[in-house]
Amino acid sequence: MELEKIKRAYFVGIGGIGMSALARYFSKRGVRVCGYDKTRTRLTETLAEEGIAITYQDLETEIPADFHRAGPEVLVVYTPAIPKDAAILNFFLQGGFALNKRSQVLGIISLGMTCIAVAGTHGKTTTSSVIAHILQDSLYGCTAFLGGIAANYNSNVLYGNNNVVVVEADEYDRSFLTLHPDLAVITSMDADHLDIYGDAGSLEESFRLFAGQVKTGGRLFVRAGLPVQGNTYAVEQPADVQATNIRVEDGTFVFDYRDNQGTIEGVASRLPGRHNIENATAAIAVARQLGISAEKIRTALGNFKGVRRRFEYQVVRPDCVYVDDYAHHPEELRACFSALRELYPDRKLTVVFQPHLFTRTRDFAAGFAQVLSTVDDLLLLDVYPARELPIAGVTSAMLLDLVSGPEKALVAKEAVTTVIGQKKPALLVTVGAGDIDTLVEPLKKLLDHA
Structure with a gap:
C-alpha cells in the first residue's frame, strides 16, 4: 500500500x-x-x-x-x-x-517516521494522549492516533507537520506486532482478551514480541514489575524513572519526577489517581528522550484536560460529584475507585457498572466481584455483548451473587435515572465500555437540577 x-x-x-x-x-x-x-x-x-x-x-x-x-x-x-x-x-x-486491519495501516503510515507506540491492557489511551499533548503544547509537534477523544482537541487524531507519530499499540488480536517503534511504553500486562490468547502466558509472550520490535537504538519504558526488559518507571518505588513526593493540593495531584537527567519538582496534573501519575511519568520519560525541556513538560501537564470517559467529571457540586469512566477490567475498576476514595474519603460511593463482553465477565468474575464488593452501593446493568453471543450461565445476576457489598441490585439500563433520582448520591461513578455512555447526559441533566 x-x-x-x-x-x-x-x-x-x-x-x-x-x-x-x-x-x-x-x-x-x-x-x-x-x-x-x-x-x-x-x-x-x-x-x-x-x-x-x-x-x-x-x-x-x-x-x-x-x-x-x-x-x-x-x-x-x-x-x-x-x-x-x-x-x-x-x-x-x-x-x-x-x-x-487498523494496525496494519498504522504500521504503513508510521514507516519512515519516528514512531512512539504505547501498549498495555490498560493505561495506553491516557499515556499516549499525554505524550501527544506534551509534544503539541511544547510546539515539538506530532501526528497522533489515539484510542479516546482528547479533551484539549476534541478529537482522537492530531495532525503534525514533522516526522513524528504517536500511536496506541493495541494488543487485541496481536495487532501491535505490525509496529516497529523508535520509542515505546508498556503500561500493563494484566490478563485480558483471553478469547484471543487463551491464557495469560500467551498474552505476556505477545508483549515480549512487541518489546522486541523496538528499533535498534530505540528506548522502551516498562512499568516496574512487568516481566519485560526495559527502562522501568514507577510511583513511589525503585525504578529508573520515578514519581515521588505525591500529594493532593486543592483537589489536584502533585508530584516530583526523577530520572538520570535530574528532577522536575512540583508537577501538577489534573488527572486523578496514582495510576494516572504513573501514566504521566511514562509520558514525561518519553518527552525527555525527545529533548523537551522540564518547564515545557510541567506547563503541558498542567493544562492537559484529560480524555473523554477517562475519569471525566460530569457534575461537581458541594453536595454531589459525578464521574464517568471507561473502566471495564477489574484492575481498571480498582484504580478508578481508589482515586475516588483518595479524593473524597468521606463520601458514600455509588457505582453503576455495565459488564463488557460475556467472555471477560466469565474469565474475571472473581476479580470483578472482589473489587465491586468494595463499593458502598452497586447498581449492576446487564452484560453488554458487543461482538459476542450469550454464554450459558454468564449473566449479571451470576456476577451479583458473588458480590458481598452492603447495597447491591440489578437495574435495567432504562431505569437507572429513576433510581439515581431517588438515591441522590453524594459520589456517583458510571463505569463500562459498552453503551453505558448513553446514560451520561441524562444523569448529568438530572443531577445538575437536583
Missing part, C-alpha cells in the same frame, strides 16, 4: 474509536472516505458532519459505485469485531480487495 496513491478509503466498522481516527486522517489528506457501522453514535454523527459518508445498513447496495473495483487507489480497512458473515465485509473479500 502506497499512501500517495490512495484516493478512496472504506472503513468497515468506522464507528470504533481507532477506526474513526484513521478515517479522519485520510479525510484530512483529501481522500474520499466512506464507511459502515451497525450503530449510530455521537462519534459517527460527528464524522458525518465532517463530510464522511456513513451507512448503518449492512447491504452491498449501500456501497458507493466508485468502491466496486479493487485497485491501488482504494483502501479497505476493517475491524476484527465485524462478524465474518457481514455482507459489506464479504463484498470486499470476494471482490479481490486487499483488506487491512
Whole structure:
C-alpha cells in the first residue's frame, strides 16, 4: 500500500474509536472516505458532519459505485469485531480487495517516521494522549492516533507537520506486532482478551514480541514489575524513572519526577489517581528522550484536560460529584475507585457498572466481584455483548451473587435515572465500555437540577 496513491478509503466498522481516527486522517489528506457501522453514535454523527459518508445498513447496495473495483487507489480497512458473515465485509473479500486491519495501516503510515507506540491492557489511551499533548503544547509537534477523544482537541487524531507519530499499540488480536517503534511504553500486562490468547502466558509472550520490535537504538519504558526488559518507571518505588513526593493540593495531584537527567519538582496534573501519575511519568520519560525541556513538560501537564470517559467529571457540586469512566477490567475498576476514595474519603460511593463482553465477565468474575464488593452501593446493568453471543450461565445476576457489598441490585439500563433520582448520591461513578455512555447526559441533566 502506497499512501500517495490512495484516493478512496472504506472503513468497515468506522464507528470504533481507532477506526474513526484513521478515517479522519485520510479525510484530512483529501481522500474520499466512506464507511459502515451497525450503530449510530455521537462519534459517527460527528464524522458525518465532517463530510464522511456513513451507512448503518449492512447491504452491498449501500456501497458507493466508485468502491466496486479493487485497485491501488482504494483502501479497505476493517475491524476484527465485524462478524465474518457481514455482507459489506464479504463484498470486499470476494471482490479481490486487499483488506487491512487498523494496525496494519498504522504500521504503513508510521514507516519512515519516528514512531512512539504505547501498549498495555490498560493505561495506553491516557499515556499516549499525554505524550501527544506534551509534544503539541511544547510546539515539538506530532501526528497522533489515539484510542479516546482528547479533551484539549476534541478529537482522537492530531495532525503534525514533522516526522513524528504517536500511536496506541493495541494488543487485541496481536495487532501491535505490525509496529516497529523508535520509542515505546508498556503500561500493563494484566490478563485480558483471553478469547484471543487463551491464557495469560500467551498474552505476556505477545508483549515480549512487541518489546522486541523496538528499533535498534530505540528506548522502551516498562512499568516496574512487568516481566519485560526495559527502562522501568514507577510511583513511589525503585525504578529508573520515578514519581515521588505525591500529594493532593486543592483537589489536584502533585508530584516530583526523577530520572538520570535530574528532577522536575512540583508537577501538577489534573488527572486523578496514582495510576494516572504513573501514566504521566511514562509520558514525561518519553518527552525527555525527545529533548523537551522540564518547564515545557510541567506547563503541558498542567493544562492537559484529560480524555473523554477517562475519569471525566460530569457534575461537581458541594453536595454531589459525578464521574464517568471507561473502566471495564477489574484492575481498571480498582484504580478508578481508589482515586475516588483518595479524593473524597468521606463520601458514600455509588457505582453503576455495565459488564463488557460475556467472555471477560466469565474469565474475571472473581476479580470483578472482589473489587465491586468494595463499593458502598452497586447498581449492576446487564452484560453488554458487543461482538459476542450469550454464554450459558454468564449473566449479571451470576456476577451479583458473588458480590458481598452492603447495597447491591440489578437495574435495567432504562431505569437507572429513576433510581439515581431517588438515591441522590453524594459520589456517583458510571463505569463500562459498552453503551453505558448513553446514560451520561441524562444523569448529568438530572443531577445538575437536583
